[in-house]
Amino acid sequence: MRLTIAIDGPAAAGKGTLSRALAAAFGLAHLDTGLIYRAAGRRTLDGTGALEAAQSLTAADLEADDLRTPDVARAASVVAAIPEVRAALVDFQRAFARRQGGAVLDGRDIGTVICPEAEMKFFVTASDEVRAERRYAELIESGHDVTLASVLADLRERDARDSARAAAPLKPAEDAEVLDTSEMDIDTAVATAIAMVTARTGIPPVA
Ligand code: DC
Numbered sequence: 299m300r301l302t303i304a305i306d307g308p309a310a311a312g313k314g315t316l317s318r319a320l321a322a323a324f325g326l327a328h329l330d331t332g333l334i335y336r337a338a339g340r341r342t343l344d345g346t347g348a349l350e351a352a353q354s355l356t357a358a359d360l361e362a363d364d365l366r367t368p369d370v371a372r373a374a375s376v377v378a379a380i381p382e383v384r385a386a387l388v389d390f391q392r393a394f395a396r397r398q399g400g401a402v403l404d405g406r407d408i409g410t411v412i413c414p415e416a417e418m419k420f421f422v423t424a425s426d427e428v429r430a431e432r433r434y435a436e437l438i439e440s441g442h443d444v445t446l447a448s449v450l451a452d453l454r455e456r457d458a459r460d461s462a463r464a465a466a467p468l469k470p471a472e473d474a475e476v477l478d479t480s481e482m483d484i485d486t487a488v489a490t491a492i493a494m495v496t497a498r499t500g501i502p503p504v505a
């Protein structure tokens with residue numbers, strides 16, 4: 299059996315939570331591809347060129363503890379619009395997507411560019427206000443000094459850049475299931491997604 303689950307969608311739509319839950323439910327490895335762009339963007343804040351940052355990423359860069367800040371998110375979205383940066387990161391993601399035992403990848407272009415042959419594709423979304431409130435709560439919880447208005451403005455700016463770029467823009471794959479989590483709690487969203495995977499692939503959850 300081969301199972302790759304592609305999860306795309308705008309910032310703070312719940313992709314990470316859903317990805318981890320689906321990976322656990324179906325016994326799959328998980329790759330948060332946003333973290334790769336964040337790690338590259340993080341290095342540009344130290345003055346490294348974007349392409350050099352992408353080409354020389356190490357595992358340690360992905361483990362840096364400050365990848366979740368608003369500044370790094372913005373830098374990630376900026377470097378992610380550069381076609382050469384994306385090209386430098388494709389092979390690693392494709393190999394992960396087709397690894398033995400299956401995988402869940404979440405990002406912006408997984409179902410459209412990285413793994414168009416994925417057996418299951420989701421486009422996870424939620425209203426701007428709901429996404430901003432969720433991200434605001436996370437940032438406050440982790441000690442960041444932000445306002446709800448600034449988080450909402452940041453999300454909208456980033457989504458606009460991610461959607462408008464020419465290289466692998468954020469958009470649903472034609473065969474993606476759209477999952478709007480605005481009105482769903484986490485348990486409902488996870489149960490809905492698991493049922494959708496099984497309905498499409500015939501593969502039952504293992505956990
Ligand atoms: O998922 P995230 O918020 O951690 O992603 C950070 C930025 O990285 C996002 O604004 C756009 C970029 N990104 C991308 O272009 N393609 C991906 N597959 C994942 C992230």
